Amino acid sequence: MSVANRRWFTRLTVAAGLLVAVVALLIAPAGPARAHAVLVSSSPVASAVVPSGPAEVVLTFSESVRKVPGKIRVIAPDGSRADRGEPSFSGGVVTIQVDPAGGRGTYLVSYRVISADSHPVSGAFTYSVGAPSTPPVDSGDDSRADPVVGNAVKVAKYVGYVGLLLLVGPAMVLAVLWPRRLPRRGPARLAWAGLGLVALATVANVLLQVPYTAGGGVFDVTGEGLSAVLGSTFGAAHLVRLGLLAAAAFLLRPVLAGPVGRADLVILGILGTAALLTWPLAGHPAASPAPAVSVVVDAVHLGSMAVWLGGLVMLAGFLLRRADERELDAILPIWSRWAALAVSALLLAGTVQALIEVATPAALVDTTYGRLLLGKIGLFVLVIAVAAYSRQLVRRRTAAGRPTSMRRAVWAELAITAVVLGLTATLVQTTPARTAGSDVAGGSPGYFSTTLTSPIYSLQVELDPAERGNNTVHFYAYTKDNRPQPVVEWRATAALPSAGIEPIEVPLLPLTDNHATGEINLPAAGEWQLRVTVRTSDIDQATVTATVPIR
Structure with missing residues (x-):
């Protein structure tokens, strides 16, 4: 294939990937951005005794919610289903039609819905008609919170983060800093492995979202549940990511093989930036009080992490072992400036994130999210100290002659940040402190x-x-x-x-x-x-x- 035909084919592929992304965004349902809905009221009121059976049960949540098919039930005193038909959703109000001719006694209302940041919200309460009786049991409710699913979601997110830094690091270094005399095969394989891990994690997140929101085990993935996930903002963001990864793969091949033109690098950078935005669009930032700011800040945070850690992997795994003294004299000062900029962006973005997600100083110690964030900050301070030591080695004239010291410092940075990534994967699945510590309508x-x-x-x-x-x-x-x-x-x-x-x-x-x-x-x-x-x-x-x- 000629160079002109290759470029035409590459641009056509990129256009197709972008088209997939746009279509996925268009089919995604629009809705107000909030997070972790809370049931603020119900009619009948929880534990109330009413003189006659109501024709409907109304649940009012603090924010808009979406339904989990078949997970809202009203159980009569005799254990039969009292609800009639599918419940209706209007923002944060859910209306359940109920048979008003049901018997006297205690009714059980159980619900499971999805908040705007894709996390499930479940609960139950009772009300009585005429007089209380022994509460019924919802024997048909199989929406158990399986801890295996929750842990699998965290692992999938962790794998996605690792894949991202393994993709960004080699692509960045090969495009700008790689010495011409050194073979590219090892870094190229690392980049392709990173791309595969990101794609694998993306698919896994979509599949795990079905049992995570609907309840059940890891393999309880139904067609109806998968369709509901793919039709949500969460699913659309992940479809966009897969489309962008497919488009980027065609531009990545020439970058990994050898020097390319600036136009290809610019297009690849645009695709990478768009892909970074899919992470916050599928999580807490898109449902924050300031979604536009949170999404951008979270993307900057994630991108800076990928540049910094991906560059460290390339430095420790390849450059400090293979490059000679003259090449290291040229590479290390440039890398040191990149690392300083990436760390500065991480600190700034992290500070803004903390102000938005934590909201109050007390929430730092009073909520699980706040305590996890404090742990992440402590480890980050430690890794910054190691990074400062590495930067001092670069500034010394003998640094290039002592790559062993540099390599040890870099591996120390990577070891600590591996734990930081684990905390990050847990944080994105934890109720934000601003929600856990808020007083919503009583x-x-x-x-x-x-x-x-x-x-x-x-x-x-x-x-x-x-x-x-x-x-x-x-x-x-x-x-x-x-x-x-x-x-x-x-x-x-x-x-x-x-x-x-x-x-x-x-x-x-x-x-x-x-x-x-x-x-x-x-x-x-x-x-x-x-x-x-x-x-x-x-x-x-x-x-x-x-x-x-x-x-």
């Missing part, structure tokens, strides 16, 4: 979650809000191999020994065979002792205890 700030273990089961505990007043607690029981553990009987108490408060019984409502919920009023702040006894058979039971900080 709701409350704070959230507590932990996993307790016993010889016969593990127990996922969630309490919201973790403050004085009314609280909702959820318990999920699992076997040792992370399968749902059927429970025969639940018992729970909460006590505050430091204030002389004796154990308070927590009334629990079983929602599924491994999931129970309850409401309790915690009257004082302090370190509450939550004691849970789970009986899994006639003879097998175990008690676990958690310390819950209540503000």
